Amino acid sequence: MPAIAVSGLTKTFRTYRKQPGFSGAIRGLIRRTYEQVIAVNEVSFIIEPGELVGFLGPNGAGKTTTLKMLAGLLYPSGGQARVLGYVPWERHNDYRRQFALVLGQKNQLWWDLPARESLELNARIYGIPADRFTRTVAEMSELLNVREKLNVSVRELSLGERMKMELIASLLHQPKILLLDEPTIGLDVVSQKIVREFLRRYNATHQTTILLTSHYMTDIQELCRRVIIIDHGRIFFDGQLSDVVDRFADFKLITIHCDDTEVALTDQLARHGEVVEKTPGSIKLKIKRDRVIPACKALLDDLPVRDIDIEEVPIEDVIRQIFAR
Ligand SMILES: Nc1ncnc2c1ncn2[C@@H]1O[C@H](COP(=O)(O)OP(=O)(O)OP(=O)(O)O)[C@@H](O)[C@H]1O
Ligand SMILES: [Mg+2]
Structure with missing residues (x-):
């Protein structure tokens, strides 16, 4: 049985649309216009047990x-x-014990309590035995580097520390399914890395x-x-991350190393593609995939090239390009 099976899932919201201006506001009082x-x-996908999907x-x-x-x-x-065979919105008690949802934008802990007590309350709700609670909290707070912060009230924790506590809280009952919505949002790079490592390890x-x-x-x-x-x-798209580049990257990056990268040279290069970076001694070009081979040939023929690098566009750029469409 798949862990998560979604088929044709659809959600429409009906929102009230405000009319512009004063007269619009008056009209709105009489007849509200709604927008869907x-x-x-119609979203469909299947996720197998143990998968970690972005x-x-x-x-x-x-x-x-x-x-x-x-x-x-x-x-x-x-x-x-169906998640673990349950229809989630039927809110079956057995299901609730087997998943966790962490919303990075929303605090789910008790604001005024020290983190440890807030965790304890969560543990009570799920009926987690005291020894397991102590062990799990010790282990996870160590891994997440927030052991010293357990006695600080949630209100006084930094964003990153709070996120880490949220993660601990969500994992106390050892859910089989973990839904994470932007768990690293707003965290500094070190904390992001710690959270990532933690998740990778936990999943494994x-x-x-x-x-x-x-x-x-x-x-x-x-x-x-x-x-x-x-x-x-x-x-x-639903597939391997590595295939995203193959499918959607229209360009490759070519770096030419020359002893002489004068402006005139840049103009000559610009015929082949967009110049994205220039340093003394090298120029990086973005060249359409199907133009890469002929462009390289021409460049090697025409210029005193010392070395040449061909790389894929970083996946981040590819995704940005997809989103911009
Ligand atoms: N309660 C709601 N009432 C009306 N519209 C909503 C509601 N919740 C979400 N929407 C709308 O549904 C769409 C999808 O929103 P959703 O929050 O799922 O996006 P998202 O992919 O999580 O975006 P983000 O990356 O910004 O978090 C948006 O157009 C949003 O305005
Ligand atoms: Mg969102």
Whole structure:
């Protein structure tokens, strides 16, 4: 049985649209005009147990809405989903014990309590035995480097420290499914790395199925082999991250090393592609994929080239290019 199976999942929101200006406001009092937003549009995918999948898409693409449906927080307008065999929005108690949803933008801990007590409350709710609680918290707070912060009230924790506590809280009951919505948002690079390492390790040792959204490509690149890309509520790509470059990168980057990189030379090079970087002694060009071979030939013939590098466009740029479409 797949861990998560989603088929034709759809969510439309009806929002009230304000008319512009004063007269519009008056008209709005009499007859409200509503607008339908299709946040998630016939989305289908299957995730096997133990997979760690990146869920990517530009702002407003429908990621959070999808995760909320999988967590049973939102009712879909259409379609089906099974998580561990359960229909999430039926909010079966057995299901609630087996998944966790972490929203990076939202605090789920008790604000005024020391972190440890907030965790303890979570443990109580799930009926976790005291010894297991102590052991798990010690272990995870060590890995996440927040052991010294357990007695600080949640209100006084930094953003990163709070996120780490949220992660601990969400894992106390050892969920089989972990839905993570931007768990590294706003964290400094060191904390991001710690959280990433932690998730990678957790996924490997517990075989927890993880669906993760992030706008940081480093997260995705270091954690996920598979990505699902969603745009305007529709699945746009579902496959290996490495295939994204093959499928969508229209360009390659070519760096020419010359002893002489005068302006005149730049003009000559610009015929082949866009100059993206220039240093004394080297010029980097962005060249259309199907032009790479002829361009290299011409460059080697025409210029005193000392060395030449051909690279793929960084995946981050490819994704940005996809989102910009
Ligand atoms: N409660 C709501 N009422 C009305 N519209 C909503 C609601 N929640 C989300 N939407 C709309 O649904 C669409 C998808 O939103 P969603 O939050 O799922 O995007 P997202 O992919 O998580 O974006 P981001 O990367 O910015 O977090 C957006 O157009 C959003 O404005
Ligand atoms: Mg979101």
